[in-house]
Amino acid sequence: MSLKLTFYGAARTVTGSKFVIKTRRSSVLTEYGLFQGHRKKALEMNSRIPEDALSADAMVLSHAHIDHSGNIPRLVAAGFNKRIFTTPATIDLANIMLLDSAEIQERDAEYANKKLEEKGEPLIEPLYSIEEAQAAGRSFEPLDYHETREIAPGVKATLYDAGHILGSAQVLYEIKGRRILFTGDLGQPQLPVVRDPERVPEPDIIISESTYGDRTHTPVAEAKERLQGLLQDAYERKAKIVVPAFSVGRTQALVLVMHELMTEGRLPDMPIWVDSPLSLEATQVFRKHPECYDKETWEYLKQDKDPFGFFRLRYVKKVEESKALNHINGPCVIIASSGMCEGGRVVHHLKKTIPDPKNLVIITGFQAPGTLGRRIVEGVESIRLYGEEFPLNCEVEVLNEYSAHADRTDLINMFKGYDPKNVKQVFLVHGDERQTLALGKAVAELGYEHVEIPEVDQEFELR
Ligand SMILES: [Zn+2]
CATH class of the missing domain: 3.60.15.10 (Ribonuclease Z/Hydroxyacylglutathione hydrolase-like)
Structure with a gap:
């Protein structure tokens, strides 16, 4: 045989x-x-x-x-x-x-x-x-x-x-x-x-x-507490919070948890911008397939018809809208692709965010050697973006729990x-x-x- x-x-x-x-x-x-x-x-x-x-x-x-x-x-x-x-x-x-x-x-x-x-x-x-x-x-x-x-x-x-x-x-x-x-x-x-x-x-x-x-990862259950702490502190100092995001999976998980924290009153409401056309499309697919949800998401769906927080999220489609975000003040969250900061719209946001010590960058996933995301995690002094040096003064936190x-x-x-x-x-x-x-x-x-x-x-x- x-x-x-x-x-x-x-x-x-x-x-x-x-x-x-x-x-x-x-x-x-x-x-x-x-x-x-x-x-x-x-x-x-x-x-x-x-x-x-x-x-x-x-x-x-x-x-x-x-x-x-x-x-x-x-x-x-x-x-x-x-x-x-x-x-x-x-x-x-x-x-x-x-x-x-x-x-x-x-x-x-x-x-x-x-x-x-x-x-x-x-x-x-x-x-x-x-x-x-x-x-x-x-x-x-x-x-x-x-x-x-x-x-x-x-x-x-x-x-x-x-x-x-x-x-x-x-x-x-x-x-x-x-x-x-x-x-x-x-x-x-x-x-x-x-x-x-x-x-x-x-x-x-x-x-x-x-x-x-x-x-070994830190348990998911601890991640919500940690995220709440990070976001609360950042809110109080009116930070811009930039999250370089992977379009599928982690973005939706993160959005769901932030939306929950705000709905439960554990976090003050603040604008969440999702600046990634692919994330928007992927999230629409998530809404279309509730047959794949776990029990908790089903339970949550009973009280909240909008688990991905569409009313709270502001999706950015056009490049001009993305650039306009450079001029808004914190506190706010900007989720932008790509996850390892190699290209994509997140690069523009990092330029404006990282020099100011009150701002926060949250890294949510594995950063391959040689990528910009990896250098941010390593805490280098400055980063070169489009041929210009930008000092990395802001706070950087790694939240690997949503892997x-x-x-x-x-x-x-x-x-x-x-x-x-x-x-x-x-x-x-x-x-x-x-x-x-x-x-x-x-x-x-x-x-x-x-x-x-x-x-x-x-x-x-x-x-
Ligand atoms: Zn996979």
Whole structure:
């Protein structure tokens, strides 16, 4: 009997997720994510299309994040014309995120070509165009949680809650009597809005993420208190509070908690500006899919028909409106993309905010080395923005509690929930090597026998 699993990305790294499971009769592709990182290497990795992926009979997508979905338009443009199964909420989110990504690809290529032209070097094409992203959107096929469907000859798939972002799923395949679980990205329990990750029944093989395989977060329950304290102090000194935001997940969680604090009278009302067109669109998708909410959000919905606080939020669409925010006085909150401060509208706001000691910048997520966000967290003396130096005098706080990812304890707890004797193989993906190796050690100590840490392009025969 032949059952093969090949990893084409997110192996000993966090991005570019994609793998193929193959039998003699059929094959299925899971994820087709974008590699992110050093420009040249990323372009090279994103341009290559594995033959196995292109010829798969079906595809399943666990959630809308770009490192899982972001290269689908290129695959479809290259001729992949099969169905892509995922939850209805993921379809809506992926559609707006892929369009946004296409705009970025086009803009980046245009910028790179200006420089290449000056040097007389050959020009590059964007990875994919807006039209190609729109075309890819037509390949999606809704599959609800807990609905089992035969997606390719001899391959059944069922989606379970992953508790990571709206619509996120763990994928359980049933192939040749084997139950193969892919966790996708797992959320942390108690994260606002989405339900907690589910325990999937009796897998034989587990392919698990390992993003925070070696790190532990502060509990979500403590985050609300801390946020209240930070915002209260900032309100009293009439600060402008800038939150560089990731568009999907964390922004909505943060907005929900701020809105709750103000509604409960624990925080004075102050304007919250959301200066990110993608966040606005994503939040509309959140409103459209209450079927994905957790119990607390449902309860909250009974008293407050507007959990994302639309009446309180001021969404900024046009660039001129965004620039006008430079002249308003605090106290106020400005949530602006991008999350790691690499480009996006947040850069303009930082220019005006960081030199004044009364202001506050709240960092809500992982900041990759080399990014502007990372330097802010490190507390450098000044920051260069658009060729000008700005002193970093304001207060900077890191609020990692709203991370959409399970931490080391959550991941180990998941493995404790399964019986190591019944699981024949474990594959750990989606983590920097150090994180993945650390989790691998812990999983082996629980009694799991065949724990593999795949390399890119590595193929395994399944037991
Ligand atoms: Zn994710």
